[in-house]
Amino acid sequence: MKLFLQILLIASSLLLIGSVLLHKGRGGGLSSLFGGGMQSTLSGSSMAEKNLDRITVLIGLVWLIGVIGLGLELSL
Secondary structure (H helix, E strand, O other): OHHHHHHHHHHHHHHHHHHHHHOOOOOOOHHHHOOHHHOOOOOOOOHHHHHHHHHHHHHHHHHHHHHHHHHHHHHO
């Protein structure tokens, strides 16, 4: 069980990093430092962006479950 949780945590960590990096910059943060703040998008989020948000939240929940599960496994 410990090995499964460790693999789950590593895989979900890498997927979470990748999904966060795929998001568009919203401006006002570090993306505006490199010229990303020059563009203003007045339109709403596209369907792909909404799906990416949902996938990121799902991966984050899997990561959180892995962290809690591994913490419980190691405390026993």
